[in-house]
Amino acid sequence: MRKKIAAGNWKMNLTAPEAWSLAENVINAFKGNTKANAQVIFAPPYPYLAKVVEMAAGNDRVLVSAQNLHQAENGAYTGEISASMLTSIGVTHVILGHSERRQYFGESNSLLASKIDKALAHGLVPIYCIGETLEERESGQTLDVNRKQLSEGAFHLDAANFSKLIIAYEPVWAIGTGKTASPAQAQEVHGFIRSLIAEQYGLDVAGQTSILYGGSVKAANAAELFTQPDIDGGLVGGASLIAADFAGIIAAL
Ligand code: PEP
Numbered sequence: 001m002r003k004k005i006a007a008g009n010w011k012m013n014l015t016a017p018e019a020w021s022l023a024e025n026v027i028n029a030f031k032g033n034t035k036a037n038a039q040v041i042f043a044p045p046y047p048y049l050a051k052v053v054e055m056a057a058g059n060d061r062v063l064v065s066a067q068n069l070h071q072a073e074n075g076a077y078t079g080e081i082s083a084s085m086l087t088s089i090g091v092t093h094v095i096l097g098h099s100e101r102r103q104y105f106g107e108s109n110s111l112l113a114s115k116i117d118k119a120l121a122h123g124l125v126p127i128y129c130i131g132e133t134l135e136e137r138e139s140g141q142t143l144d145v146n147r148k149q150l151s152e153g154a155f156h157l158d159a160a161n162f163s164k165l166i167i168a169y170e171p172v173w174a175i176g177t178g179k180t181a182s183p184a185q186a187q188e189v190h191g192f193i194r195s196l197i198a199e200q201y202g203l204d205v206a207g208q209t210s211i212l213y214g215g216s217v218k219a220a221n222a223a224e225l226f227t228q229p230d231i232d233g234g235l236v237g238g239a240s241l242i243a244a245d246f247a248g249i250i251a252a253l
Contacts, residue, residue: 003210004226004253005166005233007041007127008240009067009095010048019048023055025243027062030250038253039233041065041127043095046081053090065093065127068101071114083122094119095235097129097153099172109152116154120161127166127235128154129214130193134173142171143192150196159201167211168235169193174215176237183224183231186213190230219248226252 014022023042030040043065044052056062070080086094096115101107107115112128119126130149132142146169154165169189174181181189190211198206213225214235225231233253239245 001037002208002232003037003039004035005039005041005210005212006240006246006250006253007043007065007093007095007166007168007212007233007235008246009043009098009214009235009237010045010241011067011100011237012045013241014045014048016048016051019044020051020055022241022243022246023052026246026250027055027059029243029247030059030062033061033250033253035253038250039063040250041093043067043093043127049086049091050089057090063092064090065095066091066124067095067098069094069096069115069119069124071111071118073118083118083124086124087122091124093125093127093166095127095129095168097149099129099131099170099175103172109149112153113156116157116165120157120164125164125166127168127212129168129170129235131168131170131172131175131215137171137173142189146189146193147196150193151200155200159205162197162201163205163208165209167193167197167209168214169211170214170235176216178216180216180218180221180225181213183228186215186225187228187230190228194230217249219245219252222249222252 097112116126132145210232212235217234217236
């Protein structure tokens with residue numbers, strides 16, 4: 001059975017006390033959830049990772065992700081963070097290819113392919129983000145853009161490695177804008193992504209891959225999105241910063 005996941009990307013938000021209180025409240029709210037295949041993933045800023053890992057210890061369905069990593073093993077890269085630093089403090093996942101990294105930091109599919117390789121080499125689970133801009137959607141390029149990002153970033157992997165990935169479909173026009181893709185719009189792309197994975201790796205791998213939707217997910221729209229056949233949960237920005245809101249999203253898994 002594939003995993004149903006609520007991942008909260010805190011981005012560059014929260015002071016330390018706010019972060020501890022958010023993590024604590026969400027972990028407590030998730031305690032009563034008995035769905036065996038449900039997972040919560042926190043993606044805090046780097047300075048908070050070790051402490052949030054400690055807070056999540058003891059609940060094997062609560063995991064911690066970095067928001068990025070550097071593709072080199074180690075060395076003279078001031079300000080960067082390596083895969084082994086992350087695993088050495090108990091981080092298990094890493095978000096790669098978020099549209100903000102693509103847009104503001106110029107991250108290309110080929111750079112992301114090398115980051116995915118580095119993450120996998122260290123046993124980290126990449127949460128690989130893909131998604132089209134508004135302009136691309138309006139000019140009819142949605143499926144082509146998603147195909148290109150998926151294939152150039154991840155289809156160099158063999159099936160064993162690809163099956164470790166989580167994919168996040170995040171239409172750029174829906175991120176932080178309050179505009180959510182309709183369940184039908186999201187399902188169309190999720191179904192397409194799963195069909196591409198099936199073509200490349202077969203139905204078993206496609207059926208096991210969790211594909212998350214991201215883009216203004218809220219407690220109020222989560223259930224409608226998550227009940228689509230190819231949507232396995234959400235990668236959530238804004239609403240993951242408020243414990244009650246994120247708990248509502250988790251409940252919809
Ligand atoms: C995100 O940053 O991945 C995201 C989906 O943000 P928001 O939920 O705020 O749209």
